[in-house]
Amino acid sequence: MxxxxxxxxxxxxxxxxxxxxxxxxxxxxxxxxxxxxxxxxxxxxxxxxxxxxxxxxxxxxxxxxxxxxxxxxxxxxxxxxxxxxxxxxxxxxxxxxxxxxxxxxxxxxxxxxAPPPSPPEDYRDGVVARLCALRLASQPLLAGLKHLNRLEQVLARAEWDDPAVFEGLLCDEAGRVISATMANLFAVIDGVMVTPALDRCGVAGVARAEILARGGVQVRDLPLDLLWQAQELFLSSSVRGILPLRTVGETAFAPGPHTRALQQHWRDLGFSGSQA
Incomplete structure (x- = not known):
């Protein structure tokens, strides 16, 4: 190849x-x-x-x-x-x-x-994710930064080789959901958009910042048991845009109005095509 x-x-x-x-x-x-x-x-x-x-x-x-x-x-x-x-x-x-x-x-x-492939069905129906065993270490001095040490993400991505699994979700040592290996995470819980706080670990993405600037998002701790109660789950990435999650492990989710509105926002920004 x-x-x-x-x-x-x-x-x-x-x-x-x-x-x-x-x-x-x-x-x-x-x-x-x-x-x-x-x-x-x-x-x-x-x-x-x-x-x-x-x-x-x-x-x-x-x-x-x-x-x-x-x-x-x-x-x-x-x-x-x-x-x-x-x-x-x-x-x-x-x-x-x-x-x-x-x-x-x-x-x-x-x-x-060259940009990564952007299958239209991924944005329409959502992608499959799994829960990673690796736990992100807490380091407030580096939290939020996109620094060059990505070993945690490398080891988390090494946990699976199933091509059907697109992403892995990462928790911290206390079991709080933080992000995916390559993207930030948003959940819609009781009709409110929530994204994990990143003051202990994780990368504060620019796509996440764009969404936060629109308002209406709670930045808070997201315990894993609360994640399963979400009505919508989606990933935000400056490279891939807004990607709904279809399943995480055995739990199914469906794209909803918040996800669709942000996908439209990405198109309005100028990211044309299925990646938006």
Whole structure:
């Protein structure tokens, strides 16, 4: 099976030689954003840059140049009608050890990929999810950030190889539902949209932020036993949009008016096609 070449810029140059001494490689010391482009535009770009700037501040990384990143992103997607751009920022090369470099020179990697398949039936009928055995560890200092250490998600995704299962839901150590491995989770309970609080662990997605900005969502702890009482369950992702969950394990759910309204909102933002 052939793989299409990846278009990328490393510190603005068309090369892929990251130093083996880069702290992103050695320690996962950095952040990333995965941005969906449609017809040469990224409707959630401002939210991605806001989260990236916030993450840089929390990790004591130099501030980013959002205009420069946008220029590089547009360069790597040139000629691609639909694309996913991954922006990776690391602290760069430093002396061996955990101590922060006194004057960091961040590494900047901007790469474009073809978007993932978007079967229309997934958005119409929903996808299948399972409950993962792995539990997310609590670390408030990193909670919400899209940092480079994704080992928890890697190990959770390794729990299944059934192609019929699209996603896995993750709980924290106390049994509270947090998210899916690649997306945020929303539930409609007693007619109210609820999404898990992410002050202990988890990634605060930009699609989640877009939904929260519309209002009418409770951000709260979501115990697992309450999840089974939901009338609707759906995932939010800046890459895939709004995906209803059809089943989680043996429990069935059905797309409802809240899910459909947000799918329409995604189309209104400019994400055309079945992925919205």
């Amino acid at each position: 052939s793989t299409a070449p990846v278009r990328l810029l490393l510190d603005g140059k068309a090369e892929a030689a990251v130093s083996p001494l880069d702290r992103g490689l050695l320690y996962g010391d950095g952040l990333f954003e995965t941005v969906r482009f449609a017809a040469g535009s990224a409707p959630l770009w401002a939210r991605h840059m806001q989260r990236l700037q916030h993450g840089c501040k929390r990790l004591h990384l130099p501030a980013i140049d959002a205009e420069h990143l946008e220029s590089e992103a547009l360069s790597v997607i040139d000629g691609m009608p639909e694309a996913v751009v991954r922006i990776t920022i690391t602290r760069g090369i430093g002396e061996r050890g955990y101590r922060l470099p006194a004057h960091p020179q961040p590494t900047r990697l901007v790469a474009a990929f």
